[in-house]
Amino acid sequence: MKTARVALFVYVLLALTHPATADVLSKWLNQTVYVPIYSHIYADDRYRDTPFLLTATLSIRNTDPNRPFTLKKVSYYDSNGALLKEYLEKPTTIEPLGSTRYIVPESESKGGSGAKFLVEWEAGSAVVEPIIESVMIGTKMQQGISFISTGRVIKGTPAR
DSSP states (O other): OHHHHHHHHHHHHHHHHSOOGGGSOOEEEEEEEEEEOOSEEOOOGGGTTSOEEOEEEEEEEOOOSSOOEEEEEEEEEOTTSOEEEEOOSSOEEEOTTOEEEEEEOTTOOSSOTTOEEEEEEEEEEEEEOOEEEEEEEEEETTEEEEEEEEOEEEEEEEOO
8 A cells, every 4th residue: 555655656746747748849840820910900989980000010930949941921811811912932941040020011901900811831840839920019199009919820730
């Protein structure tokens, strides 16, 4: 009985000192990432039909300290899902710990409040999942607003 208690104690101790599966960094070979952006929002009841225009920055960060990945497509869509712009003319490599960004200027209002990016990337060998998010900022008179949206993987090949 004492041996069973010692074994249980050791098991619990090991379980507490080793990371859970969710804590292990996920690695991928490729992904398609959906990133919400907002070229405008509605910020005031008095002006609910008047959009508050925003500048949006799409940020793509390689979190892997050792391996690059290649951006294949960066596509910008409006609220209805219509393609507005392709941001890449050719594939672009993001070096280890490197980053890049793409700007949707405040003057671009065609995207609407439901605009989005689809970002496609691939790597020759598994890389730590990149951070892909958007940052929106706008100012009007003495009012300013800023916020972020995080991308979500909608397709991809995880490392095995």
